[in-house]
Amino acid sequence: MQLYRLIYVSDVASYIDWSDLKDILLKSQENNAQLDVTGMLVMMSRKFLQVLEGPAEALNALYAKILRDSRHDHSRLLTYMPIAERHFSQWSMQGVNLSMMKSEFKEFLIRKYGQTPDGEIVVPDDPFLVYSLLYDIYTNSKA
Numbered sequence: 507m508q509l510y511r512l513i514y515v516s517d518v519a520s521y522i523d524w525s526d527l528k529d530i531l532l533k534s535q536e537n538n539a540q541l542d543v544t545g546m547l548v549m550m551s552r553k554f555l556q557v558l559e560g561p562a563e564a565l566n567a568l569y570a571k572i573l574r575d576s577r578h579d580h581s582r583l584l585t586y587m588p589i590a591e592r593h594f595s596q597w598s599m600q601g602v603n604l605s606m607m608k609s610e611f612k613e614f615l616i617r618k619y620g621q622t623p624d625g626e627i628v629v630p631d632d633p634f635l636v637y638s639l640l641y642d643i644y645t646n647s648k649a
């Protein structure tokens with residue numbers, strides 16, 4: 507079956523904390539396993555960056571549901587493309603809280619992708635660069 511990769515970035519709602527992220531992850535792991543969807547959700551200080559991989563029908567329905575979630579808004583779709591194989595397959599949904607990662611790793615990401623005026627790592631609009639950012643985070647946080 508043809509697989510697709512979808513990447514989007516969104517703004518975190520103001521009231522979200524670490525326990526909300528855990529709730530989102532638990533639910534996602536349960537649902538995505540049923541849908542044959544894998545991926546990773548990165549929580550930055552003000553943004554969610556998520557990659558989802560799986561069959562088109564499942565991805566479309568899931569992304570439509572995620573868009574309606576009030577725990578974030580202003581979602582921007584960065585990539586939706588057919589893929590030969592999954593690259594984010596370790597988890598049905600792996601959660602990464604970037605603020606909990608080692609400062610050397612964050613500095614590495616800032617050197618490579620740049621820094622916003624408020625000190626956050628730049629999330630590139632370019633589909634290849636945003637994939638590369640996610641893949642750096644994925645390989646660094648792999649068990």
Ligand SMILES: Cc1cc2nc3c(=O)[nH]c(=O)nc-3n(C[C@H](O)[C@H](O)[C@H](O)COP(=O)(O)O)c2cc1C
Nearest residue numbers: 530533534537538547554556571572575577578599
């Ligand atoms: C940033 C973000 C990412 C999410 N990612 C997923 C996901 O990958 N899979 C999923 O099932 N729900 C995800 N959700 C939660 C959904 O929006 C929704 O609350 C959940 O799927 C409802 O599950 P239910 O239909 O089983 O009650 C995400 C929510 C947010 C805010």
